[in-house]
Amino acid sequence: MFVLVGMAELTAAGIYMQYWLPDVPTWVWAAAFFIIINAVNLVNVRLYGEAEFWFALIKVLAIIGMIAFGLWMLFGGHGGSKAGFDNLWKHGGFLATGWHGLILSLAVIMFSFGGLELIGITAAEAQNPEKSIPKAVNQVVYRILLFYIGSLVVLLALYPWVEINPTAARL
Structure with a gap:
């Protein structure tokens, strides 16, 4: 369930970003947000909690x-x-x-x-x-x-x- 929700949110973020930058494909935005979210998550728990807040x-x-x-x-x-x-x-x-x-x-x-x-x-x-x-x-x-x-x-x-x-x- 959590994997499905995460992928749906990444896809939605990509679709929203296409509203402002329509020439960039949805998958590029989804991949970029995936990398950013995982980078914040991998740094340390405190940074992740602060970003989430x-x-x-x-x-x-x-x-x-x-x-x-x-x-x-x-x-x-x-x-x-x-x-x-x-x-x-x-x-x-x-x-x-x-x-x-x-x-x-x-x-x-x-x-x-x-x-x-x-x-x-x-x-x-x-x-x-x-x-x-x-x-x-x-x-x-x-x-x-x-x-x-x-x-x-x-x-x-x-x-x-x-x-x-x-x-x-x-x-």
Whole structure:
């Protein structure tokens, strides 16, 4: 599972980089990121942990910033004529295309939660596992609400889902 996730992320990174540099093949970017990640991982544990911390912080701050910017657009009237929370229930509402889409999305959802079991594996190294492990597991719920549900609500409120062209942009 972890090998599959790693290769999928390297491929995604290559596809994202092609957005800015379309002449460079995806495999070149994937190989470059593979070398960088492994170089950081092989240097020492402290450097790897430090890099992981900063990259995670950048990712979390970017998501929170985008949600805040989206809310500013919604509540500040800067989102245009199509923006509004009524986009969440207009155009067919929840399950507008039926249960089929929801069932297909479960594969993506399960894929994104791969590695969650590592919380239990780290219990052996935790200083106070009786407190830290339940706290980590409970934080998953809040993170899902903020990062997944929150970002989707803001995105779908800003732009009607029926007008999104999935081939227009990769980001």
